[in-house]
Structures are given as C-alpha cells and as structure tokens.
Amino acid sequence: MGAQLWHHEAPWHLDPAAALQALQARFLAEKYDLRSLLPQHLIWARESVASARAEGDPYGLVDLYEGQVRLLEHFNSQPVPQDAQAQIQILRQINAISGQGISNVLDVTGISEKREVFTAQRLTDVDTIRLVGTLRPTMAEACNAIYKINEELGRGECVCFPVYDDAGGHPVAWYFVGNTVD
Secondary structure: OOOOEEEEEEEOOOOHHHHHHHHHHHHHHHHOOHHHHHHHHHHHHHHHHHHHHHOOOOOOOHHHHHHHHHHHHHHHOOOOOOOHHHHHHHHHHHHHHHOOOOOOHHHOOOEEOOOEOOEEEEOOHHHHHHHHOOOOOOHHHHHHOHHHHHOOOOOOOEEEEEEEOOOOOOEEEEEEEEEOOO
C-alpha cells in the first residue's frame, strides 16, 4: 500500500502546536470512540494469538500478539481518559504493532522547523511562496496547493502554514498537509 495524502484546516492560534492539538481533538471526537474501539481491538488481538498458535507460530508472532493482548487488557481495565491527547497516545500505542501508525493527522506529534516523520514542518516564508504561490494564502489558495505540496512530501511527513482571510491581512486558520506512512 502507498502513502495516502491527507489535509486539514485547524483553528487559528498563534502557536501552531496549539492549532494542531485543537485539530486532533476535533478529529478524534469525530472519528473515534475508544469505549467501543478498545474492546474490539482486544478481541482481534486474542484472535491473532489463537490463529498464530493454531498454525504452529511459523513466523514467531505469538509473543508479539500476546504483548498486544496484555496492553489492550490494561487499557480495557481502566476508564477511557477524557483528555484528547491521552486518548491519542492510547491509539498510537495500540496501532504501533502495525508499524504504520494510525494513518492520519493523529500520527503528528508536534511542530518542527525541519521535515521529519510524524512532525509537521512549519513552512518558512520562502517555502510558502514557492509551494503555495503567495506569502499570505487564502483557504482557496491553500486548497489549490495541496497536490504541489504533496509532490515534495515523503511517507509520514507533514507541513503546516497559516491561512489568511480573503483580504490577506489576518490569519484565520492553520493548514496541515501530510502523508500517511503506509
């Protein structure tokens, strides 16, 4: 499977890390219900152990799957935290076994000045002009630049930049464009 492009608008905050956290909290609330997801993942992990054992464990995966069962039993024995970032950490841990992360914006752990896997690079003014075509892009201009930006992104990489009102004077949002690892 190849990396998949994703892009999201985040609410404006002076600090892009705060915007990222707000975006992730909204995305988590819209797409995930840990109260039902955790028990289902535990069932799947137990099925994986049983299947690997039934096949004689030819790939040596029983220990790995048993570790996943223990992790999921632990999470299922506790109340789901209210804090969005704590819930995202749980999702990251239960998806770590796949090696491809969660495969969306919830994989992004922070903001950086350079491009790194699972970190959003805040575009410099020069890079914003080069990739988006203007220093103060509107939402429409940001959306039109998605595929040009994606041409430069590797697996698990992400960039972010501010988006401005139609007059180009006031920032109104952050825009995040990234790729999954898978």
